[in-house]
Each structure stands twice: as structure tokens, then as C-alpha cells.
Amino acid sequence: DPPESLKFRPPVVTIMGHVDHGKTSLLDAIRQTNVTSHEAGGITQHIGAYQVRYNGKKIVFMDTPGHEAFTAMRARGAQVTDIAVLVVAADDGVMPQTIESINHAKSAGVPVIVAINKIDKEGANPSQVMQQLTEYGLVGEDWGGDTIMVPVSAHKKIGLDELLENILVLAEVSDLKANPDRPARGVVIEAKLDKGRGSVASVLIQKGTLHVGDTVIVGTCYGNVRAMTNERGERMKKAEPSIPVEILGLNDVPEAGDILNVVDEKTARSVAEKRMEKKRTSELHQNQKV
Numbered sequence: 001d002p003p004e005s006l007k008f009r010p011p012v013v014t015i016m017g018h019v020d021h022g023k024t025s026l027l028d029a030i031r032q033t034n035v036t037s038h039e040a041g042g043i044t045q046h047i048g049a050y051q052v053r054y055n056g057k058k059i060v061f062m063d064t065p066g067h068e069a070f071t072a073m074r075a076r077g078a079q080v081t082d083i084a085v086l087v088v089a090a091d092d093g094v095m096p097q098t099i100e101s102i103n104h105a106k107s108a109g110v111p112v113i114v115a116i117n118k119i120d121k122e123g124a125n126p127s128q129v130m131q132q133l134t135e136y137g138l139v140g141e142d143w144g145g146d147t148i149m150v151p152v153s154a155h156k157k158i159g160l161d162e163l164l165e166n167i168l169v170l171a172e173v174s175d176l177k178a179n180p181d182r183p184a185r186g187v188v189i190e191a192k193l194d195k196g197r198g199s200v201a202s203v204l205i206q207k208g209t210l211h212v213g214d215t216v217i218v219g220t221c222y223g224n225v226r227a228m229t230n231e232r233g234e235r236m237k238k239a240e241p242s243i244p245v246e247i248l249g250l251n252d253v254p255e256a257g258d259i260l261n262v263v264d265e266k267t268a269r270s271v272a273e274k275r276m277e278k279k280r281t282s283e284l285h286q287n288q289k290v
């Protein structure tokens with residue numbers, strides 16, 4: 001897209017870290033403190049990602065475990081994350097999955113913000129965590145490095161503002177842009193078959209704007225977007241870059257990481273059929289091997 005058609009888009013953030021270091025608690029705390037009251041009253045749907053608004057700006061959090069978000073999507077060549085928040089428990093320190101997370105983020109070229117969690121706990125030692133992280137190339141700004149490290153407590157809701165502010169600052173310097181004025185391209189976060197609604201796919205829009213009524217191809221599936229909702233179950237007519245939506249109307253259930261593209265109806269059907277054929281052939285080969 002030509003540079004003049006690029007516009008700022010909200011950052012998409014993934015939370016990573018060792019088991020039980022507080023990833024879910026931190027997301028919950030952020031969500032609780034950053035939804036408006038009428039939103040909180042709605043029926044929340046699980047769509048794999050959600051938007052929060054902070055100081056009037058949107059931040060999109062991936063609700064899938066960080067590792068899955070990275071591996072399943074990247075295996076298909078889709079990159080969904082702009083920023084990784086690495087959660088490290090202040091009482092436990094750097095653990096095997098902390099290191100794995102750092103490696104995932106590094107190989108994806110995604111900048112890391114460290115949230116040193118559970119600082120309310122007895123035995124919490126944030127500077128020891130900072131010390132340990134230096135061994136993996138993450139050096140805090142206080143220590144002359146360039147990694148943002150924020151002490152937080154999901155339980156006591158300490159440091160959440162600072163964390164969100166830093167996410168927005170990093171988003172700004174990362175110059176996140178996309179052209180909203182073109183046919184949409186997106187990536188499937190998760191998908192399922194719903195008894196009443198049929199194929200339901202959560203899609204993160206990456207470029208362009210998706211409209212109800214658009215014809216899309218998604219992996220080996222295709223269809224017209226019959227309806228779209230956000231994570232609060234609210235109907236939407238369109239979705240712009242970085243916005244996660246649930247879409248109805250596909251002829252089948254796509255896979256996480258599948259790419260969505262808006263195309264004309266004829267192309268949608270023929271490309272989907274070709275891909276389906278290719279998939280069948282390769283599955284047949286797989287079966288013959290074993």
C-alpha cells in the first residue's frame with residue numbers, strides 16, 4: 001500500500017510467561033479496570049482476543065496462551081503479535097518457560113515488555129528477576145538497557161496503568177500502521193462449529209476493512225460474511241485493522257492461523273475448491289505412508 005494510505009492501528013499484545021506466573025490474572029485485572037460499565041454489563045463472548053480502551057486509545061490483547069499464538073500462527077506464516085508482555089513472578093524468577101517465551105519473541109522479532117508480577121507477595125524480589133533477565137539480553141532501563149520492566153501485582157492491581165502506558169508508548173514508536181481502505185485481510189485466531197450458528201470464526205483483521213456481506217476465502221473455506229460481532233457480543237457492520245471479530249457465514253470451520261482474504265464470489269469458490277483438493281491429496285499421501 002502507498003504510504004499516504006497508511007493509518008495508525010491499535011497494538012496487538014500477547015501475554016507470555018512461565019506457568020502460574022499470573023498471565024490470566026494480569027489479563028483479568030486489566031480487563032476489569034478498563035471496560036466501561038455498559039460494556040461490563042454485556043455478555044462476554046470468548047473470541048480469543050479483546051479490546052481495552054486506555055486513555056482513549058485501543059489495545060488488543062490476545063486471549064490465547066502466548067505460546068499457541070506464536071507457534072500455531074507462525075507455522076502458517078501469520079504474525080499476529082506486535083508486542084509481547086513477558087510475565088515473570090517476582091517470587092519465582094526466571095523459569096524454563098520464561099526462557100522459551102523470550103526465545104519465541106526474539107525469533108519473531110517482537111519487542112518485549114516485562115511485567116514483574118506478584119510484587120505483593122512475601123519473598124518477592126523484583127531486582128533479582130531483573131538480574132536474572134540480563135542473562136537473556138533483557139536489561140532494564142534503570143540499568144542502562146532498553147527493556148521496559150514494570151513491577152505489577154495482578155491481585156492488588158498495582159502497576160497496571162504504567163504497564164498500559166508503556167504498551168501505548170511502544171506502539172507509538174513502533175509506528176504500527178495499516179491501510180483500512182482496501183479489501184480486508186485477516187488471520188483466524190480460533191474457530192468452531194456452533195449448533196445454532198454454524199461455522200464461527202474469530203478473525204483478527206490485519207489490513208483493510210471487513211464488511212458484513214463481503215465474500216471471503218479463509219484457508220479451504222469460503223462464504224459471505226453473514227454477521228459480525230465483537231467480544232461483547234455486539235453486532236458490527238465493519239472491522240478495521242487490529243480489530244478482532246467473530247464472523248458467521250463460512251461453509252466450513254477454518255483452522256487457527258488460516259488467512260482470510262476478501263475476494264469476488266467466483267474466485268472464493270474456485271480457490272477454496274482447489275485448496276480442498278490439494279488438502280485431500282496430501283492427506284491421502286499421509287495415510288498411505290503409515
Ligand code: GTP
Nearest residue numbers: 018019020021022023024025117118121153154155
Ligand atoms: P497458566 O495459565 O496455568 O500458565 O497460569 P497463569 O500464568 O495464567 O497464572 P494465573 O493467573 O492462573 O495465576 C497463578 C496463581 O498465581 C493463582 O493462584 C493466582 O491467584 C496467583 N497470582 C496471580 N497474580 C498474582 C499476584 O499479583 N499476586 C499474588 N499474590 N498472586 C497472584
Ligand code: NA
Nearest residue numbers: 019020021024
Ligand atoms: Na494457572
Ligand code: MG
Nearest residue numbers: 022023024025
Ligand atoms: Mg492462565
